[in-house]
Amino acid sequence: MRRVVITGRGTVNPLGADVPSTLAAMADGTCAIGTLTCQDADRLSIQIGAEVRGFEPAAHFDKPQLGLLDRFAQFALVAAREAMTDAAITLTPDRTAVIMGTSGGGFGTQNDAYRAVFQDGKSRVHPFTVPRLMANAAASHISMGIGVTGPTYTVSTACASSNHAIGQAYQMIASGMVEAALAGGAEAMLSFGGIKAWEGLRVLSPTGCRPFCSTRDGMVQGEGAAVFVLEDRDAALARGATVYAEITGFGMTSDARDIVMPSQHGAEAAMRRALGNTAPQSVGYINAHGTGTRANDQIEVAAIRAVFGDHADHLLVSSTKSMHGHLIGAAGAVELLGCLMALDGTVPPTVGVADQDAACDLDVVAGSARATQIDMVLSNAFAFGGLNAVLALARPT
Amino acid sequence: MANVDTTKTMIAILAEQAVLEPTDVALTDTLDALGIDSMGLVEVIFSIEEAFEISVPFNANAPEDSPFDISTVATMIAAVDQLRRAQG
Numbered sequence: 001m002r003r004v005v006i007t008g009r010g011t012v013n014p015l016g017a018d019v020p021s022t023l024a025a026m027a028d029g030t031c032a033i034g035t036l037t038c039q040d041a042d043r044l045s046i047q048i049g050a051e052v053r054g055f056e057p058a059a060h061f062d063k064p065q066l067g068l069l070d071r072f073a074q075f076a077l078v079a080a081r082e083a084m085t086d087a088a089i090t091l092t093p094d095r096t097a098v099i100m101g102t103s104g105g106g107f108g109t110q111n112d113a114y115r116a117v118f119q120d121g122k123s124r125v126h127p128f129t130v131p132r133l134m135a136n137a138a139a140s141h142i143s144m145g146i147g148v149t150g151p152t153y154t155v156s157t158a159c160a161s162s163n164h165a166i167g168q169a170y171q172m173i174a175s176g177m178v179e180a181a182l183a184g185g186a187e188a189m190l191s192f193g194g195i196k197a198w199e200g201l202r203v204l205s206p207t208g209c210r211p212f213c214s215t216r217d218g219m220v221q222g223e224g225a226a227v228f229v230l231e232d233r234d235a236a237l238a239r240g241a242t243v244y245a246e247i248t249g250f251g252m253t254s255d256a257r258d259i260v261m262p263s264q265h266g267a268e269a270a271m272r273r274a275l276g277n278t279a280p281q282s283v284g285y286i287n288a289h290g291t292g293t294r295a296n297d298q299i300e301v302a303a304i305r306a307v308f309g310d311h312a313d314h315l316l317v318s319s320t321k322s323m324h325g326h327l328i329g330a331a332g333a334v335e336l337l338g339c340l341m342a343l344d345g346t347v348p349p350t351v352g353v354a355d356q357d358a359a360c361d362l363d364v365v366a367g368s369a370r371a372t373q374i375d376m377v378l379s380n381a382f383a384f385g386g387l388n389a390v391l392a393l394a395r396p397t
Numbered sequence: 398m399a400n401v402d403t404t405k406t407m408i409a410i411l412a413e414q415a416v417l418e419p420t421d422v423a424l425t426d427t428l429d430a431l432g433i434d435s436m437g438l439v440e441v442i443f444s445i446e447e448a449f450e451i452s453v454p455f456n457a458n459a460p461e462d463s464p465f466d467i468s469t470v471a472t473m474i475a476a477v478d479q480l481r482r483a484q485g
Contacts, residue, residue, distance in 0.1 A: 201439060205456075205458070293457075294457075
């Protein structure tokens with residue numbers, strides 16, 4: 001098996017319009033959650049979210065392009081461009097993959113089209129409604145924009161989409177199927193219809209995202225994208241690339257139990273598979289799924305304790321969702337930036353923890369970032385549907 | 398005393414969710430006794446909001462903090478009555 005490294009990073013998310021500003025915001029413990037500004041927000045019961053503010057599509061795309069791009073695809077393309085510039089790589093088109101995660105795809109396009117025909121009584125929708133809303137639009141536009149002709153597709157596993165996408169890209173390179181890949185996730189569901197649907201489940205917080213806090217009262221939605229360039233380690237070293245991390249493992253499992261309630265067993269099994277033969281003691285940081293719901297945080301902490309035993313008290317665990325919200329299909333991708341930051345010596349915090357829940361008694365890096373040497377990290381993603389995907393990464397050597 | 402319409406409609410909503418006859422739903426029953434789990438409760442609250450055209454304050458992350466008391470069928474009926482008066 002070949003070894004796989006990350007050599008390019010790109011993002012647009014509530015914390016920043018690119019990687020440097022995002023990392024700075026994470027290091028500062030910035031919270032990007034605010035009042036939702038979508039149309040008819042006054043008719044929502046939940047009026048907070050982590051929006052990407054100040055994003056000017058016209059600054060990135062010309063008019064013909066914009067007609068074809070939903071907001072989620074715009075985020076994906078801008079992130080992919082930054083990742084390619086960062087990696088400074090010349091790709092072999094047919095030996096490169098593009099694998100993107102998303103849950104809602106072009107949800108905003110659907111929202112607008114339904115509004116037009118159902119509410120406004122229009123008899124037609126925009127002619128490009130279908131190519132804009134399709135879930136594979138982001139992956140396809142990246143492949144077209146960069147000229148990648150290898151395996152290109154979308155993974156849709158709700159909150160685990162990005163980790164599944166990045167994990168599959170890792171496996172493709174490790175197995176020799178491709179030499180390099182662009183992988184990540186994109187999401188843009190902060191529209192009236194998107195929030196209304198989530199409201200129904202009664203799991204959204206009206207007050208904020210406070211993972212591991214005794215007063216936590218649910219999750220807060222976010223939007224954005226992150227894309228990474230993955231490549232064969234030997235090739236990266238040969239061309240003198242900057243290596244941010246090595247992906248050392250990927251574990252995926254299914255709870256096979258409940259469509260929304262998480263299971264400790266499934267989460268544990270995914271972490272164990274991601275670790276493989278690596279000693280659990282080498283893990284210094286876990287980027288938790290940490291949604292801020294009552295059920296997730298408690299079960300995730302119990303799963304971490306079960307996997308790591310006594311070492312659970314010697315590792316750091318944080319949920320950056322407290323800062324950028326829950327990006328659903330893009331969550332794992334944006335959170336991977338927090339993992340790379342940790343491997344670079346700064347562990348991102350969990351902000352908003354006023355009173356830590358006794359049932360979440362791990363070092364959750366509450367309040368502000370912490371400088372420390374971390375050799376290995378896990379990034380957890382546990383999705384609705386009971387689908388778990390965990391990435392293991394190591395500091396480059 | 399609970400509004401007669403509220404009681405009748407509430408019993409019907411809970412019976413339908415529990416797949417029981419309305420006559421099998423007692424005012425002292427808990428959701429557990431009716432076999433209604435957390436997902437079933439979310440559907441019950443949706444049905445209540447639709448039937449009475451009210452908004453029920455309820456967060457599944459903190460059910461015990463909710464002003465909507467779900468302890469028994471009777472407390473739910475009382476809570477719905479109160480919401481109907483407040484929002485009617």
